[in-house]
Amino acid sequence: MSDIQDPLFQPYFLGGLELPNRIVMPPMTRSRASQPGDVPNDLMAAYYAQRAGAGLIVSEGTWISPLGKGYAWTPGIHTPAQLAGWRKVTQATHAAGGRIFAQLWHVGRLSHISLLEGQSPVSSTAIQAEGVNVFVAESDGMPSFVPASKPRALQVEEIHAIVDEFRQAARNAMAAGFDGVELHGANGYLINQFIDSGANGRSDEYGGSLENRLRFLGEVAQALVEGTGDQTRVGIRLAPLTTLNGCVDDDPETTYTAAAKLLGEIGVGYIHIAEADWDDAPDMPTGFKQRLREVFPGTLIYAGHYNAERARTALREGWADLIGFGRPFVANPDLPQRLRTGAQLNMHDRDTLFGGGAHGLTDYPTLGLKPGQ
Template identity: 80%
Template sequence: MPNATDPLFRPLTLGGLDLPNRIVMPPMTRSRASQPGDVPNRLMAEYYAQRASAGLIVSEGTWISPMGKGYAWTPGIHTPEQVAGWRLVTDAVHAVGGRIFAQLWHVGRLSHTTLLGGQSPVSSSALQAEGVNVFVPDSGGKPGFVQASMPRALATTEVREIVEQFRQAARNAVDAGFDGVELHAANGYLVNQFIDSNANDRTDEYGGSLENRLRFLDEVARALADGLGDARRVGIRLAPLTTLNGCVDADPEITYAAAAKLLGEIGVGYIHIAEADWDDAPDMPVVFKRRLREAFPGTLIYAGKYTAERARQALIEGWADLIAFGRPFVANPDLPERLRLEAQLNTHDRDTLFGGGAHGLTDYPSLDALAV
């Protein structure tokens, strides 16, 4: 059994928030928002409250505007009804002592015309994410995956409008009771489509040089800090060495070290690194992780198939401050306690990850329930 010096259970202060442990529940799309309107609901509130023993919860991605939506039944944070729905969630988490950030999401080209009222998705450039599927309902309302639609390139003025949409989304997150926000700038979504060289062929101030490709990230991060009133309550999710959803950079270590340095200058509270987590994925070298540590003075969160043992080692070595456990949190609402006791973990049901009701969302048993 871990002793009192277990690094997973050392407290940490993040942006003035006191976290009781180093265990993060990362954002995971579950597609349970109420229809019509993609409104967060009481079932989602129960789901997050069950997992409030995490040091920090980051919500599933919540889209900032109708054109930012890319998957069926995902919640927004755009309308008054959506903000009120998220308030149900944050109130439930806070009532049991938890802390929760909203992950703000614009998927860019990773969408489909059927989700956008017939409009084409938007992106940094008119480059399709070939072979990339998105989750949509068919004509009968059944869920399925289809090829993402061909996007159109955003005009320069439209890029600036989206920056303002992010600023408003941060304000909406405050109204919804969130403790902070995380920008999804990873996994091939819109901000990533500006950062990575192969997804950006722009010739204006948002394309070409590394400085220009980081400009959208810079402006959005500053807008979020302004919308919240505190840069320390802003987190940024990055995926430096993955090629998920078709985004690849010609020199990712240089690009993402520069991004980390930039975010440190802005003063955001944390960077959340999404490592590749498929079976034959390349490892992120520790030397690069240390380079990110040198470039960024804030908190670093890592996610990517971490076991408790690997997590503890990362914390001990010092290149990580917090570790996010994705799939284990799906099936283990009391994951921190299970890690503390080194108890057996429930296995998640893949067939219930996207869409549906309580089954596969809120009905996984805790240790206390199993003991009865």
Template identity: 80%
Template sequence: MHEIQDPLFKPFALGGLELPNRIVMPPMTRSRASQPGDVPNELMAEYYAQRASAGLIISEGTWISPLGKGYAWTPGIHSPAQVAGWRKVTGAVHAAGGRIFAQLWHVGRLSHTRLLDGRSPVSSSAIQATGVNVYVAERDGTPGFVQASTPRALATDEIPRVVDEFRQAARNAMAAGFDGVELHAANGYLVNQFIDSNANDRTDAYGGSLENRLRFLGEVANALVEGTGDKGRVGIRLAPLTTLNGCSDDHPEITYIAAARLLGEIGVAYVHIAEADWEDAPHMPVEFKQQLRAAFPGALIYAGKYTAERARAALEAGWADLIAFGRPFVANPDLPERLRIGAPLNAHDRATLFGGAAHGLTDYPTLAGSAA
């Protein structure tokens, strides 16, 4: 059999899945869930199925419980209707030959009372994400941006209930036909609010020391293993150096190498590293990536403005196993083929990223469509 030379297109075994390439479609919020009820729909099924040539698709962030919601029109995986809606999506992806994980999401403090029926958001601590906006639906159906509300700190005896909600969400994801789940523990959301020292001022077993700040991450990761019934069907997304949504840590390399080591002991299939990708963002040194490789025995996915050239170099260097391409997948449903032959990429329309209908979601042309 002819050996594949291009590192992006070498197959990869992830848990019990055989991925045909190393190209991952990462989670990207698109806010097209049907109302009322934030239910996944046929349009979303078409969108994901169009991109089934990815080695792995990870769904947009999917809230696990009513208090976990932070943005208008984002899908949940909490109600029977939502589970049934996701079943349409996974069925379409599988029919197109793809593989898809559900990203399980609790936004914590990054929400607003208008999205939570008047209730306050919850977090590790009663610290507001000052200057961080979330979007809510205005009366005319347009998104309006509002400052995230001040949260209340979860009581110690409330935390096991949130862990149970993650466990049930994993069960719901498997019932909906997903191949696995990814925990969103990055970008300033609830799990990240426990991990990072500047977002956690607790004095109980979930705050203070590094071991305590990682406790919630470990409990949720174990709950997802229980909920899916298979360590190979669980991944975790971390963002060691990003300061998105007001979360930061005093010693990120120490904190996140310890987190990777903990997740390796639990035995999850992969860790998905979100690198900071905005202008003047902190650089993630190769030495840090090598330390993460040494700490975590499973697969490592990296995301953050990767080009095909940078992706191939990362795979060849050995500190990455898979590379996620975010914005390119928005506008290029056939991105793997374009990367394979070096074809030009469509540019995405920023104005259609969040909310709306098919325009800017399912109407980007493929190479074949452009030629026709």
């Protein structure tokens, strides 16, 4: 199939940013920031530059403030050192011909006091995320998973302060050379803890009714538009059906259709839908996807167990504009070329996903090369 016929390799305009193809590298935590200070580094710059053939890269989640951190060795985006580190990443990615957005992250209750200098995590409500573990570093420097600590409920003035932190994080991202920002509103993190009815027990203006539960999302999205100075450079990641990390909504189709309508009214550039991708996960009905298309006028990205043919079908049917390929990008830095030619994909090494060095991050072979070449 020629690129002219192949929907995956049609160019696409995301606002004023031209993407050479419809392939997105979605955010994936890799836990390799330099210590102390959780600073992006040269190794991370090489990792992203290797994958610059994607139409768009969205960085791993980067926490906006110390209380937003939930996993060891993940990068932040609020200190001068962190901004300087991210500038290395964006410069390397751009030099390789890529385009990269920063995913802005506040984990809320999905953290542990050892990561927060003894403070409790925060959330919409003081509800424990039952059965949820987070990634920490033990005193000997080895990784470990421990249960998330019980959170406390945010006061209204604290919610307003977090909105300000998101606005500043967007400014920091643009100063560090990113092409835009994506809000992590999925997978049970802080934004999700306000949206989903099962995680939000508030009785004030941020809880109860659907309008109230979406208020924080809307305020943060507007802050990111202000922080970037360009609404088309703002994306929002949502996960209507994933139920990850204890966040469950009573009526996800109604809730997330309303969220998409709100985001369309604000005018953000894209919504990035994370579909459930575990064994026996619920399928997201095509009718639901079509409803999102009807209420949201911007770009729609879908990610979750897509292969080349499933991606092409989604693009041809019109309910998706771009497709994210997550784990395939871990082991295949040249994934677009492999998808174009139908070449076999490398398999990723699960033991090297979180933490460590170059092994399992930048040493996967490309087409025609053996490891180490």
